[in-house]
């Protein structure tokens with residue numbers, strides 16, 4: 001067998017290539033070239049690197065074509081002329097390892113100069129070197145020189161290789177190829193690992209970057225918030241100062257008001273005094289009038305008496321005149337008679353005048369006395385003004401009221417006292433009257449009696465007038481005055497009233513001016529106070545908004561840190577509790593603090609959010625819906641409700657039976673498909689759901705009938721990413737919220753429910769709904785896998801309290817066992833213990849990737865507000881407080897397009913399928 005000198009390069013090159021590939025991590029393209037280099041099509045491909053470069057100048061002629069004859073021919077030849085090469089030392093030397101050292105002896109025997117062979121070898125080596133980037137100029141120069149030398153080699157030179165050696169050589173080539181193939185597979189694996197590591201590192205770097213970015217953002221926000229807070233505090237201080245000053249102004253004004261009031265009181269006292277003085281004046285005037293009337297009456301009587309005397313005289317003179325006329329008429333008696341008649345006339349006149357005056361006095365007016373048109377109006381005006389003002393004082397000032405009442409009482413007593421005198425006067429009127437004619441010659445006892453009677457009458461009248469005046473003031477009615485009033489009296493009274501009115505008016509003006517000023521100031525103050533209040537309100541709102549924002553960012557950070565969020569929901573009192581007369585012992589301090597009134601005093605607990613009876617199902621869902629987006633973004637999300645039996649877990653998670661108030665689960669179904677719809681142009685989604693129930697320590701698939709479920713064995717497993725899944729349970733695909741809800745209803749029909757002693761329908765199993773959310777980015781093909789666990793835990797309860805027996809007792813024990821296992825896991829996680837007892841119970845196993853794992857977790861703590869549940873509520877609150885301390889390590893389940901493809905290739909290789917070039 002012989003080979004063309006150029007063709008000889010081929011096996012040697014392959015050997016080199018094999019070695020080279022083994023010691024080099026090759027890029028897929030290079031690997032592909034290397035693969036192609038070993039394939040049968042390599043002869044045709046001149047333009048590829050490596051081996052083909054050596055033969056670029058002279059096209060490579062295929063080995064088979066260059067061979068002088070067929071193997072048969074060679075064998076023939078060897079039969080006639082035993083191959084001396086075959087019988088040379090080659091085999092021995094080969095056995096002794098000479099082959100490996102270069103096989104110099106057989107080369108010599110084959111008449112090939114060692115030098116030439118070495119040159120070929122070097123040439124090949126240099127050619128291999130030239131595949132790598134030509135770093136060294138010398139190497140290129142050597143290469144050129146070697147090629148020049150190669151041109152010296154005779155073109156027809158043949159090398160004879162013994163058949164066994166050739167066989168050996170070919171066997172080795174075959175081995176090399178097999179080794180190369182396995183190496184290639186190793187490389188693929190290596191590549192895959194490298195890709196995985198690189199992508200993981202990349203992801204971690206990204207997460208770190210995002211974390212730093214958000215941390216910086218948060219710090220900036222914190223700074224802004226601090227600034228705001230400072231501003232708010234400064235403004236609060238400013239407003240407090242303002243309020244303080246306003247308060248002091250207010251106080252000052254109040255003092256002024258009090259002083260004014262005092263002054264008013266003082267003025268009214270003065271007015272009182274003035275009024276009583278006026279009353280006295282009135283009464284004295286009335287007395288005077290009365291006196292005047294009495295004296296006029298006396299004068300009248302005297303005039304009557306004188307008239308009687310004069311008439312007597314006239315009668316005597318008439319009688320004398322008649323007797324004289326009978327006897328003789330004398331001139332003296334005629335003169336005497338004329339004088340008497342004049343006197344009579346005079347007396348008549350005087351009497352007429354007096355009678356008129358008396359009639360005026362008695363009738364209260366009349367021509368010739370006081371002017372009828374002036375007196376009543378002046379008095380009415382005067383009295384009207386005085387009484388009106390006095391009545392105002394009486395109505396407004398309590399003390400004045402008392403005084404008036406007292407005055408009325410005193411006058412009434414005085415009138416009563418004076419009436420005795422009057423009665424005496426009436427009883428003795430005849431006596432007194434009989435005294436009158438002899439008044440000029442009265443004895444002292446008679447005069448005293450008459451004076452006493454007159455004084456008593458005067459007093460009575462005076463008090464009667466005062467009483468009438470007081471009563472009129474009290475009633476606000478102007479008294480009607482009868483009797484004559486002189487012009488002087490009127491003028492004096494008028495003046496008096498005018499001055500009083502003036503003073504009153506002045507004081508009123510003064511008061512009204514000050515009052516106006518005070519009122520204006522008060523109005524200003526009120527306006528300012530209103531403004532301050534509004535600003536305060538705004539500031540409070542602003543502050544509350546800032547606080548909420550702060551809390552939101554804090555929550556975001558907590559989310560990023562992976563803290564488990566705990567929301568506490570206080571349900572309203574049930575009918576049963578109300579009938580029992582239970583009182584409410586749980587109250588909410590603000591959005592984040594809850595207070596429990598325990599026998600040892602109030603205990604405060606802090607949570608991420610508190611929901612009271614005023615919060616609707618929608619409010620509760622709004623706070624939780626952010627997590628649904630996270631699940632679609634590729635996080636593990638778990639929302640679960642914890643609490644004693646009947647505390648409202650099912651109401652929170654599922655809603656009421658009629659779905660009038662749907663809970664988190666049905667709302668989540670809708671939200672998932674809303675988000676999907678919003679993103680369907682960018683992503684392709686797949687939604688799979690499974691529904692399990694953990695009942696009496698046994699996992700049951702709720703998507704199959706209970707009978708079928710009994711025959712199924714469901715095991716909790718973890719996939720490569722550490723995600724928990726239930727092997728053996730059905731995962732059904734849903735393409736709409738309606739489909740998902742229909743699946744949920746199918747599962748709900750198979751749940752275990754019982755009624756407790758309190759007659760509340762109670763779920764006796766833990767319900768776990770898992771929704772797997774796969775999304776493929778249509779732009780780059782990357783895949784994300786999110787998982788949303790919605791868990792309605794069975795209620796924790798005290799068997800003794802609920803009156804459970806037999807099966808129900810067993811159920812209760814199983815529930816309590818699993819909840820206590822959950823408690824142990826929470827404790828271990830909160831204390832960051834090395835070992836977390838997830839495997840103690842199926843519930844904790846199932847929730848492993850939701851608690852302290854790769855998840856975002858939200859726990860609803862449902863509590864009853866009634867005192868009859870105090871113990872359970874306290875335990876639940878303590879339990880949930882521990883949960884808040886747990887930190888998860890939320891990570892996105894995402895892989896790049898390459899990883900996804902490589903995984904597919906590996907799967908196909910494993911299953912023995914062929915892999916196309918473009919797949920890799």
Ligand SMILES: Nc1ncnc2c1ncn2[C@@H]1O[C@H](COP(=O)(O)OP(=O)(O)OP(=O)(O)O)[C@@H](O)[C@H]1O
Pocket residue numbers: 570571572574613643644645646647648649650651652656760761762763764793794795796862
């Ligand atoms: N926030 C609420 N508003 C109005 N009613 C509520 C509220 N929470 C609970 N309820 C009512 O209280 C009762 C008990 O609630 P629910 O069945 O949800 O409790 P639970 O904790 O799920 O009980 P169990 O663990 O026994 O299943 C129900 O009648 C429910 O309608």
